[in-house]
Amino acid sequence: MRSFPADKIAPSPNRWRRMKSHLYNIVFCSDLLAIRFTLALGALFIGLGMAWPAAIFPTVAQIEAGEGRNTYALMAQIAPEWLWSLCFTVQGSVMALSLITDYRSKWLLWVDAAFGVIIWTVSVSACYLAYWRGFDRIMEYRPPAIMGGEVAAALASWWVFVRYHFGSQAEQNRCGKCRRFTDRMP
Template identity: 30%
Template sequence: MSEKYWQATSRALFDSDLIATRITLAIGELMWAVMLIWPGESFARPTYTVMSHVTVEEAWAAIFMLSGVTQLAIVLLDDFDSRFARYFAGWNAALWIFVVVSMLISVYPPPAAVGGEIALAIAALWIFVRPFILSAGYRRAFRELI
């Protein structure tokens, strides 16, 4: 692979601020909240069996609403590097991973629409782990300078 490819990939993964990713997560979370508040029994579907054992739809709606609003607040306040934002990133990744795994456990074969949730889970996980990778890289680069 060419050096230009690696530079472009590195820039996309590590030199971006991930604002669009966070906004996409926020929109996804807010839409989950709206769909769970919508009249009807979403959790009557087999896809949500595991989630329904954890808590009721309205509680999940509140969790997703709070998560979406928090995600937007982090973006609007430019608060990407605070301790709170980092803890939230970990919690947010755990939320999305739990949702995806619970949906995959609940039905087989998995619904095709879960692909979007898998992408959101990966995005949330990347927002959480990226600072650790960058930190390790900075430490290594600093040691090589000394």
């Protein structure tokens, strides 16, 4: 078996500096158009899915009996299905329209990002917490495995929100660190 010297495996200080610079560019300087479009489509599809005539959320009787779709039990207790549908559809529509029309009002983008963070974070957290039974039974916890895309959407919503909150400051103080700002705050 061939062994590699440690200096070949560990990145050099220059490489670390480059990696740090690339990470900074990805987080603070890359455009947000693709991620915002993906979030808009995701919110629209979830909103339309919840507006479907068949009930997705369990009823109060099903929740008390421990039946129905357990994943949505906590969401059903927070708000009715039509309200979740309306929230996701409005958020997705506003984001999609602001992208399509290239409308970049600082206020609208910030409110849309904040609303997206709230609905994505609350809905994903509610789906995961619906299965939570406490720390003493942590090994019995079986989270909904198919929710990876929704977790990514919640994290992406946070990313957009943070970028719109700190993006203009990063642009003003960029000192040549950012190569491009194609989706800047006005």
